[in-house]
Amino acid sequence: MTHMIVPFFIMYQGCPNRCTFCNVHQIAGYDNESVTEKSFREKVHRYLSQAKRKPDRVQIAFYGGNFIGMEKERQAELLKYAQTFIQHGQVHDIRISIRPDKIDRDRLELLKCFGVTTVEIGAQSFVDEVLILARRGHSSSDIINTVNTLREWGFKTGIHIMLGLPGDNRSGFEYTIRETIALKPDMVRIHPTIVFQGTGLAKLFIQGAYTPLSISEAVDMCKYALAGFADAGIPVIRLGLQTNREMETEGSIIAGPYHPAFRSLVEESLFLDMASSLLTEEEVRGKEIIFSLPLKDVSSFRGQRNRNLQLLKNTYRLAGLTVKVAHGREDGAVFMTVEDRTWKIHKFRKPERIYGNTLLHP
Numbered sequence: 582m583t584h585m586i587v588p589f590f591i592m593y594q595g596c597p598n599r600c601t602f603c604n605v606h607q608i609a610g611y612d613n614e615s616v617t618e619k620s621f622r623e624k625v626h627r628y629l630s631q632a633k634r635k636p637d638r639v640q641i642a643f644y645g646g647n648f649i650g651m652e653k654e655r656q657a658e659l660l661k662y663a664q665t666f667i668q669h670g671q672v673h674d675i676r677i678s679i680r681p682d683k684i685d686r687d688r689l690e691l692l693k694c695f696g697v698t699t700v701e702i703g704a705q706s707f708v709d710e711v712l713i714l715a716r717r718g719h720s721s722s723d724i725i726n727t728v729n730t731l732r733e734w735g736f737k738t739g740i741h742i743m744l745g746l747p748g749d750n751r752s753g754f755e756y757t758i759r760e761t762i763a764l765k766p767d768m769v770r771i772h773p774t775i776v777f778q779g780t781g782l783a784k785l786f787i788q789g790a791y792t793p794l795s796i797s798e799a800v801d802m803c804k805y806a807l808a809g810f811a812d813a814g815i816p817v818i819r820l821g822l823q824t825n826r827e828m829e830t831e832g833s834i835i836a837g838p839y840h841p842a843f844r845s846l847v848e849e850s851l852f853l854d855m856a857s858s859l860l861t862e863e864e865v866r867g868k869e870i871i872f873s874l875p876l877k878d879v880s881s882f883r884g885q886r887n888r889n890l891q892l893l894k895n896t897y898r899l900a901g902l903t904v905k906v907a908h909g910r911e912d913g914a915v916f917m918t919v920e921d922r923t924w925k926i927h928k929f930r931k932p933e934r935i936y937g938n939t940l941l942h943p
């Protein structure tokens with residue numbers, strides 16, 4: 582199923598204050614012009630015409646601000662632009678992002694009647710002290726009320742959370758994950774805190790009052806988060822920021838665990854853990870090991886520049902390590918064959934022995 586999102590950035594509109602970490606200009610990249618009917622139409626047509634094949638689902642999204650905090654007239658104007666495409670069958674529905682502020686009935690009705698189906702809520706943390714330090718201007722109970730209200734009105738909900746915010750720590754982040762899971766959103770996005778220029782956080786960092794997470798700390802915490810959300814059956818639709826040219830410009834990012842392929846780093850680390858768990862099930866020293874896994878996972882399994890393979894080979898003193906594509910094997914599983922024995926492991930699960938060896942030549 583292919584899913585296209587045509588994003589529009591509303592550039593802080595509807596935000597009652599500026600959160601300490603936020604620089605929407607960096608997130609939006611070049612795409613930060615004020616939206617007019619003409620620019621809106623052109624952009625949607627451009628996305629539709631540039632698609633390599635017809636997507637199964639097309640959504641128009643309004644990000645980078647607090648959609649329901651805007652003047653009602655402006656909301657209706659933007660929603661009308663989008664609705665024209667829905668009426669012509671070119672776009673299926675609309676998603677918006679909001680802050681967890683109180684939403685009155687009129688605004689909910691407006692969203693419903695113009696075809697908004699998905700509302701993403703910037704929660705960032707469920708630790709109230711962290712929300713205060715981030716200058717969010719809402720509490721954790723506001724998040725809970727907003728998500729529940731939206732669900733009662735039949736919207737799909739997404740929750741955005743962050744790690745590494747000022748005043749937060751690992752146990753605070755784990756608490757945020759538990760609270761997010763308890764709310765049963767339809768999806769989540771996870772963003773490590775990055776110090777962007779022009780933000781309150783940048784000032785704190787320069788004053789020495791804020792220490793960002795390292796990449797390895799962020800990767801480790803995100804692995805924990807992925808495990809929790811996988812167990813709860815909640816998809817993580819984004820892990821790390823979407824890279825753009827602005828972000829990559831020198832001086833845009835002052836500090837923090839930024840990596841253009843952050844999710845890949847987390848996936849690689851997960852595969853390293855899985856392979857290590859398998860290898861500890863056997864006496865593997867000096868032996869030839871074969872790992873088999875689906876093609877789409879091979880590159881993450883190997884790691885950047887085969888880093889994972891080198892690490893595994895050296896740590897476990899293997900005579901040889903071969904990675905094969907396991908055609909038609911279970912999605913997400915890694916198989917290990919050593920001599921005539923085969924083991925398999927799924928993400929976030931324990932290894933299990935498979936009897937009968939069918940994987941020596943997958």
Ligand code: SF4
Binds near residue numbers: 598605646647703
């Ligand atoms: S509410 Fe969202 S868009 Fe507005 S300042 Fe805060 S983080 Fe940025």
